[in-house]
Amino acid sequence: MSRIRTLIDEATIASKVKELGKRITEAHRGHELVLVPVLKGSFVFAADLARAIDLPLSIEFFACRSYGDGTESSGVVQITYDLTKPIEGKHVIVVEDIVDTGLTMTYLMENLATRKPGSLELCALLHKPARTKVPVTIDHLGFTIEDVFVIGYGLDYGEKYRNLPYLGVLEPE
Numbered sequence: 154m155s156r157i158r159t160l161i162d163e164a165t166i167a168s169k170v171k172e173l174g175k176r177i178t179e180a181h182r183g184h185e186l187v188l189v190p191v192l193k194g195s196f197v198f199a200a201d202l203a204r205a206i207d208l209p210l211s212i213e214f215f216a217c218r219s220y221g222d223g224t225e226s227s228g229v230v231q232i233t234y235d236l237t238k239p240i241e242g243k244h245v246i247v248v249e250d251i252v253d254t255g256l257t258m259t260y261l262m263e264n265l266a267t268r269k270p271g272s273l274e275l276c277a278l279l280h281k282p283a284r285t286k287v288p289v290t291i292d293h294l295g296f297t298i299e300d301v302f303v304i305g306y307g308l309d310y311g312e313k314y315r316n317l318p319y320l321g322v323l324e325p326e
Contacts, residue, residue, distance in 0.1 A: 157304070157314075157321040161296060166278075166306060166319065169295045170198070173276060174205020177246065177293060181208060184244040184271070191261065192216035192234060194250035197307035197315070198278045198295075202248060213238055215247075215265075219257045230260045236268075245270040246293070250308050251279040255287035262289070279303065279320070 177186075186206070190199030192214055203212060216234035245265060252258050258275065266273055276293035283300035304310050305317030314321075 155323040156326050157317070158324050159319050160298065160301070160303060160322050161320040163318045166295075167201070170201045171205050173293050173295060174202055174207070177202075177276070178207045181206075181244055181246075184208075185242075186210040187240055187243045187245045187270075188212045188248055189215050189236065189240075189245055189265070190248040191250070193315070194307050194309065195248045195278070198250055199248040202276065211238075213240065215261065217257060217261060230257050232264075239268065240265065241269045242271045244272045244274075246274045246276050249275060249277045250306075251281060251303065252277045252289055252291060253281040253284040255285050255289040258289045259287045278306070 186208055188199060188203055188210055190196055190212065193216065199212070203210065213236045214234060215236055217230050217232045219230050247261065247265065249258060262273065262275065274292035275290065277291045278295040280291055280294055280297045281300060282297060301322045302310065303320050304314035304323060305319050305321045307315050308320070309315045310323060
C-alpha cells in the first residue's frame, strides 16, 4: 500500500482555476470559443474551468494517450477519440492536465492547427519542465511542478485516483 502526499490542495486548485477562467474570459470576449479537453486526465479540470469562464462556449473532446498503464510516457501518441465538429475559424483552447515531455502536446497542437482554427491556445493545469524534450507554448498555466508522478483531480495511476479532489504524489510506506 502507498501513502498519498498532497502536492496541491483543493482550495489552491480552485483559486487557480477561477483565475485562469477570468483571464480566458477577458482575452476571448466576442469570440466563438471552443474548449477541447484532452481525455481522460483533463476532464475534472476542464469541467471546473468551463464553469469559471463567463462566456458562451462549446466543448469538443479529444483523446490520445502515450502512457498506457505505467508512469513513464511511451513516446507513441495514439488518438483514441477525435473531435466531432469542425473548428475552422473558431477560437480553440486545448485543455490539458499536464505537459511534461511535450511530445504528445506538440503532436496534438500540430494536428489541430491543420484544421484552421481562428486561434489555437493551450491551457494546462500542470507543467513539469524537468521532463521537457520538445518545448511547448502554454498560454494559460496553472502550476509548475517538480519531476514527480502526480495523481488526483483527474490524473490517474492505472486508471485509479482520478476522483481525488486534490493533486497528490504516491509515496511508498
